[in-house]
Amino acid sequence: xxxxxxxxxxxxxxxxxxxxxxxxxxxxxxxxxxxxxxxxxxxxxxxxxxxxxxxxxxxxxxxxxxxxxxxxxxxxxxxxxxxxxxxxxxxxxxxxxxxxxxxxxxxxxxxxxxxxxxxxxxxxxxxxxxxxxxxxxxxxxxxxxxxxxxxxxxxxxxxxxxxxxxxxxxxxxxxxxxxxxxxxxxxxxxxxxxxxxxxxxxxxxxxxxxxxxxxxxxxxxxxxx
Amino acid sequence: xxxxxxxxxxxxxxxxxxxxxxxxxxxxxxxxxxxxxxxxxxxxxxxxxxxxxxxxxxxxxxxxxxxxxxxxxxxxxxxxxxxxxxxxxxxxxxxxxxxxxxxxxxxxxxxxxxxxxxxxxxxxxxxxxxxxxxxxxxxxxxxxxxxxxxxxxxxxxxxxxxxxxxxxxxxxxxxxxxxxxxxxxxxxxxxxxxxxxxxxxxxxxxxxxxxxxxxxxxxxxxxxx
DNA sequence: CGGACAATTCGGCGGCCGCCTAACTGACGC
DNA sequence: GCGTCAGTTAGGCGGCCGCCGAATTGTCCG
Numbered sequence: 001x002x003x004x005x006x007x008x009x010x011x012x013x014x015x016x017x018x019x020x021x022x023x024x025x026x027x028x029x030x031x032x033x034x035x036x037x038x039x040x041x042x043x044x045x046x047x048x049x050x051x052x053x054x055x056x057x058x059x060x061x062x063x064x065x066x067x068x069x070x071x072x073x074x075x076x077x078x079x080x081x082x083x084x085x086x087x088x089x090x091x092x093x094x095x096x097x098x099x100x101x102x103x104x105x106x107x108x109x110x111x112x113x114x115x116x117x118x119x120x121x122x123x124x125x126x127x128x129x130x131x132x133x134x135x136x137x138x139x140x141x142x143x144x145x146x147x148x149x150x151x152x153x154x155x156x157x158x159x160x161x162x163x164x165x166x167x168x169x170x171x172x173x174x175x176x177x178x179x180x181x182x183x184x185x186x187x188x189x190x191x192x193x194x195x196x197x198x199x200x201x202x203x204x205x206x207x208x209x210x211x212x213x214x215x216x217x218x219x220x221x222x223x224x225x
Numbered sequence: 226x227x228x229x230x231x232x233x234x235x236x237x238x239x240x241x242x243x244x245x246x247x248x249x250x251x252x253x254x255x256x257x258x259x260x261x262x263x264x265x266x267x268x269x270x271x272x273x274x275x276x277x278x279x280x281x282x283x284x285x286x287x288x289x290x291x292x293x294x295x296x297x298x299x300x301x302x303x304x305x306x307x308x309x310x311x312x313x314x315x316x317x318x319x320x321x322x323x324x325x326x327x328x329x330x331x332x333x334x335x336x337x338x339x340x341x342x343x344x345x346x347x348x349x350x351x352x353x354x355x356x357x358x359x360x361x362x363x364x365x366x367x368x369x370x371x372x373x374x375x376x377x378x379x380x381x382x383x384x385x386x387x388x389x390x391x392x393x394x395x396x397x398x399x400x401x402x403x404x405x406x407x408x409x410x411x412x413x414x415x416x417x418x419x420x421x422x423x424x425x426x427x428x429x430x431x432x433x434x435x436x437x438x439x440x441x442x443x444x445x446x447x448x449x450x
Numbered sequence: 451c452g453g454a455c456a457a458t459t460c461g462g463c464g465g466c467c468g469c470c471t472a473a474c475t476g477a478c479g480c
Numbered sequence: 481g482c483g484t485c486a487g488t489t490a491g492g493c494g495g496c497c498g499c500c501g502a503a504t505t506g507t508c509c510g
Contacts, residue, residue, distance in 0.1 A: 001243040001244050001247050001268055001269070002243075002247045002250065002266075002267075004246075004247070004250055004313075005244070005245075005246035005247030005248075005250050005267075006243040006246070006247075008240060008246040008309075008312065009240060009243045009246040011312070012237045012241040012246065012312070013237070013241040014237075015233060015237035015241075016234055016237040016238040016240075016241035017234055017497085018226040018230050018231040019230070019499095020230075021229075021230035021233040021234040021237065022227045022229070022231075023230075024230075024233075025227065025229055025230050025233065034456080035456075035457065036455095036456065036457080042226050043226055044226070044498085044500090045499070045501080046456080046457065046458085047458070047459080047460095047499085047501085048499055049457095050457065050458060051458095051497095054458095068456090068506095068508070069455070069456045069457070070457085070507095071456080071457065071458095084233075087233065087236070087237070087308075087312060133365075144365075242467085242468075244468080244469095259486080260486075260487065260488095261485095261486065261487080269468085269469070269470090270470060270471080271487065272470075272471085272487085272488070272489080273470075275487065275489090276468080276488095277468090293478070293486090294477045294478070294485070294486045294487070295477095295486065296486080296487065
C-alpha cells in the first residue's frame with residue numbers, strides 16, 4: 001500500500017458512496033444547492049447529508065457558502081466538475097433501457113443539448129466546438145487555444161469573457177454522451193451564458209437539458225446539429 | 226441515491242481502497258503481474274490480494290490469465306489504463322517533498338520520460354505529440370486523427386502499427402506530470418515499442434522511467450526535450 | 451419574545467469491508 | 481510419489497462507515 005495509492009484511493013473514496021455520488025452528479029448543473037434539497041434528492045435524513053457534505057467540502061470537492069440559516073454548497077470549480085463528468089464518461093456505459101416514452105424523450109433531450117456545469121454540452125456542445133475548430137477560432141496544435149480570429153469572433157458576437165485568475169480561457173472537456181471533447185473554460189462559460197441570455201437556448205425545467213432555438217446557426221457557424 | 230449515482234460510486238469504489246489503488250498504479254506499466262508479486266508490493270497477505278484481484282477482475286478493470294499455478298493479472302486495456310492515469314492526473318497534486326537525493330533524481334527521471342501503459346509519456350511523450358502536431362502528422366480538428374502525412378511518416382520510419390478491433394489508431398491521454406495530452410492509441414503503442422526496439426529509449430530498472438538516447442531527434446522531429 | 455425552520459451534534463446500531471491465520475487445492479519438478 | 485510453492489477457501493476479528501432519531505444550536509420573522 002503505497003503513499004501514491006493511498007492518495008488516489010482518498011479521492012476515489014469521496015465518490016465511492018452512492019449518496020455522495022448522487023450529490024455530485026446533481027451539482028453538475030453548476031447551481032448551489034442547500035443541504036435539505038440534497039437530502040431530499042438523495043433520500044437520506046438531514047443529519048446524514050450534513051456529514052456527507054462535511055466530507056466533500058473537507059476534501060475540496062465542494063465549496064460552501066453559509067447564508068443565514070442555509071448552507072449552500074456547490075462544486076468547487078470547473079476542474080472538479082470536469083473531474084466528475086470525466087469519470088462518469090470514462091466508466092463504460094451500460095446500455096440503459098428506457099422504460100417509458102417520457103424517459104426516452106428525456107434522455108434524447110439530454111443527449112442533444114445540456115449544460116455541463118457552466119458550459120454547453122451534448123451534441124450541441126460538440127458541434128459548436130467542431131464548428132469553431134473548422135473556422136479556425138480555436139487551435140488544438142498546442143493543447144487548446146483561442147486564436148486571434150476566435151477573439152475577434154467573440155467580440156463581434158458581443159460575448160464578454162469573464163477572466164478569472166487561474167481559469168484557462170479555453171479548455172476541452174470530455175462529453176459524457178458523445179465521448180468527444182466540447183468547449184469549456186472561461187470562453188465556454190461565456191458562450192453558454194450568452195446563448196441563454198439571447199434566448200438561443202433555454203433551460204428545460206427539472207434537469208440540465210436545454211431547448212435549442214437555432215443555436216449553432218445563431219452563433220453564425222454553418223454546421224447543423 | 227440515484228441509479229446513476231450508484232453506478233458512478235461502484236466504479237469509484239474499485240479504486241477507493243489503498244491496496245487496490247496501489248495495485249492499479251503498479252499495473253500501469255502495462256505488464257502482467259502475479260498475485261504474489263502484488264501482495265509483496267502492497268504489503269498484504271496472499272489471501273487478501275487474492276480477494277482484491279477477484280473484485281477488480283469481476284469489475285472489469287483487470288483481466289487475468291491463468292498459467293499453471295500462476296495467476297497473471299493486467300489492466301483490461303488501454304482505456305482502463307487511461308482511466309486510472311487520468312484520474313490520478315486530475316487529482317490535485319500535493320507538492321511532494323522529495324526527502325533524499327536519490328528520490329529527487331528518481332522523480333525527475335519519471336517526469337522526463339516513462340511509459341504509460343504501452344505508450345510514451347512524460348516530457349518526452351508530450352514533446353513527441355507536440356512535434357507530430359506541428360509537422361501535421363496528427364490532426365486535432367475533429368477529435369484527434371492521424372493524417373495521411375502521419376501515415377507516410379510511420380511507414381517511412383518502419384513502424385508497424387498493430388490494428389486491433391475496437392482500439393482507435395490515435396488517442397490522446399492526459400499526462401500525469403505534464404497535465405497536457407500525449408499520444409496513446411495503437412500508433413502511440415507502436416511508436417513506443419519501436420523506440421524501445423531501436424534503443425532510442427530503454428527501461429530504467431525498477432519502475433516505468435525511461436532512459437533517453439536521442440529520442441525525439443531519432444524520430445526525425447526537430448523539437449528538443 | 452416565541453414559534454418555525456435549517457442545520458448540526460450526539461449516541462448508537464448494523465453491516466460491510468479489509469485483514470489475518472490456518473487449512474486446503476492443485477501444479478510443478480526431482 | 482513427495483516436497484515445494486502459488487493460490488484459494490474458510491472462519492473470524494476489528495474497525496470504520498453510513499444511517500437514523502432525539503436533542504441542540506442558531507436564524508428568521510411576526
